[in-house]
Amino acid sequence: MSADSSARERVRLAVIGLGAISQSVHLPLIRRNADLVELTAVVDLSASRARQIAEASGTGVIAFDSIEAMIAAVAAGELRVDGAVLATSGSHAPDVARLIDAGIRVLAEKPLAFSVADIDALREVAAARKVDLADWVRVGYMKEHDPASAAAKSLLEGVEVRAVSVEVLHPADGAQLAFANLQAAPTDVPADLVSSLVAATDATVAAAIGPVPAPLPKLYTNVVLGSIVHDIGLLRHLVGGIGTVDRARHWGHEFPGSLSLGGHLAERTEVPWSIDWHFIPRYPQYRETVTFHHETGTIALTFAVPYVLNAPTVLTVIENAEPLGARRSETRWMQEEAFEQELRSFAALAAGHPEPGPSVDEGAADIVVGQRMLRTLADAIGSPIGASTEAGASEGRPVAVPPHHDHL
Structure with a gap:
């Protein structure tokens, strides 16, 4: 990240999908980089798991059992989310499209999708919002970092x-x-x-x-x-x-x-x-x-x-x-940790200062x-x-x- 990154306001992140990769990698690294990022929301199909992880993550972290519920809270002004780490199962492209449509930048775990058609639908959402996906989305290829x-x-x-x-x-x-x-x-x-x-x-x-x-x-x-x-x-x-x-x-x-x-x-x-x-x-x-x-x-x-x-x-x-x-x-x-470099690069993207990446x-x-x-x-x-x-x-x-x- 650039030399002036320390002067920026912390980026507010949501983690969506609280399985193995989030518990072992994403959540620990967010805690380790508290100077750059702040966890504000966790989302999981299991309401109990989301609640337990929110409680363990400290005050101010809100638990949701669906992306739609989190987006509704953002739209109502009850929550601010600058970027989301999307670590759910299945094709990620439809949820990436929902998040972008809500004004939230996304780091999506691989694969981005199982079909080219899902990618085309994502591109249509970006075109309607007049945003460049290269400035809004990163795919979780940590080895590139x-x-x-x-x-x-x-x-x-x-x-x-x-x-x-x-x-x-x-x-x-x-x-x-x-x-x-x-x-x-x-x-x-x-x-x-x-x-x-x-x-x-x-x-x-x-x-x-x-x-x-x-x-x-x-x-x-x-x-x-x-x-x-x-x-x-x-x-x-x-x-x-x-x-x-x-x-x-x-x-x-x-x-x-x-x-x-x-x-x-x-x-x-x-x-x-x-x-x-x-x-x-x-x-x-x-x-x-x-x-x-x-x-x-x-x-x-x-x-x-x-x-x-x-x-x-x-x-x-x-x-x-x-x-x-x-x-x-x-x-x-x-x-140096590849996932950590990926997170720091995504924090720059979520703050509106994109760096090169997949x-x-x-x-x-x-x-x-x-x-x-x-x-x-x-x-x-x-x-x-x-x-x-x-x-x-x-x-x-x-x-x-x-x-x-x-x-x-």
């Missing part, structure tokens, strides 16, 4: 990349969250409300990918756009993104199993990329490694479990050490790549996706991002 990613991006600009590979080893969520002392799952959310939300998500997904057999819909929502989208976004940020998806394979007895994907980059079209994603419930710890081989060495990023704050990403650089030698270095940023155009481009992945996977298992669906037409959709959305 990681100092290791920034250093890797700088290094990659000066080399000729030969190949890109990603490996993700993903244990069960419980193994990643045991430390967080999360609240027990709530029991007061009406069953009919849950059913209606699930049905709405299923309808959105069906419209985007068509009537494909299991497990393709859940692989699309839970894996491709639920986890691999982070890698889609990171490759977009670092090397211009994924272009073609030429191969895909799924295996494993315990859902979601393993996915292996590959193709060529969007801008460096001769360069191959690969992503190997493995759900291994009893693997000791989460690990994600992103490797770039180039003409004179290797640049690699190793990410730790994202829920643990200040677990540093390791940047490894292997390079020539003439004559006839090699040099290997590892760098860690112990005092917004709706980036989120939309990543959804298109995710749909290409699913289409290639569907072809591989002999259940092709219909050409009339979004995923079926994804090859013709752009994945490039306008240059004014240059990243951090």
Whole structure:
């Protein structure tokens, strides 16, 4: 943030969706950055969970059991909200549209949506309000705010990349969250409300990918756009993104199993990329490694479990050490946290001083790549996706991002 940020009035934030990511990351970081941000509202389908977290967060924090109730309080002048951290399940774009229409800027967790149609509807709301979404919305790609990613991006600009590979080893969520002392799952959310939300998500997904057999819909929502989208976004940020998806394979007895994907980059079209994603419930710890081989060495990023704050990403650089030698270095940023940098950047946005970062155009481009992945996977298992669906037409959709959305 700029040097004069300390002189600004604190930004008033709402946290919407009080599950694992909010309890382990967003709420602690808001408390840790009390010089910049102030929590004024929490929203959850569980009224009891919202109330308990509001009470634990100190005086002046109001609990709501719906976004609509919070927006009504803002409209009535009972509450001020400058920005909202949106960490609900399902497609985020419809709620982003509601919040923008209420004059509230948004940091939306990934994925921004499950369909391009939801993005188009969001853009229509922005056009009606005459606002630039790049100044109102950020997508929660925290890896773009990681100092290791920034250093890797700088290094990659000066080399000729030969190949890109990603490996993700993903244990069960419980193994990643045991430390967080999360609240027990709530029991007061009406069953009919849950059913209606699930049905709405299923309808959105069906419209985007068509009537494909299991497990393709859940692989699309839970894996491709639920986890691999982070890698889609990171490759977009670092090397211009994924272009073609030429191969895909799924295996494993315990859902979601393993996915292996590959193709060529969007801008460096001769360069191959690969992503190997493995759900291994009893693997000791989460690990994600992103490797770039180039003409004179290797640049690699190793990410730790994202829920643990200040677990540093390791940047490894292997390079020539003439004559006839090699040099290997590892760098860690112990005092910088990617989620925290993301929050501070969003605070600037919510205060009306936007900094570069991933917004709706980036989120939309990543959804298109995710749909290409699913289409290639569907072809591989002999259940092709219909050409009339979004995923079926994804090859013709752009994945490039306008240059004014240059990243951090």
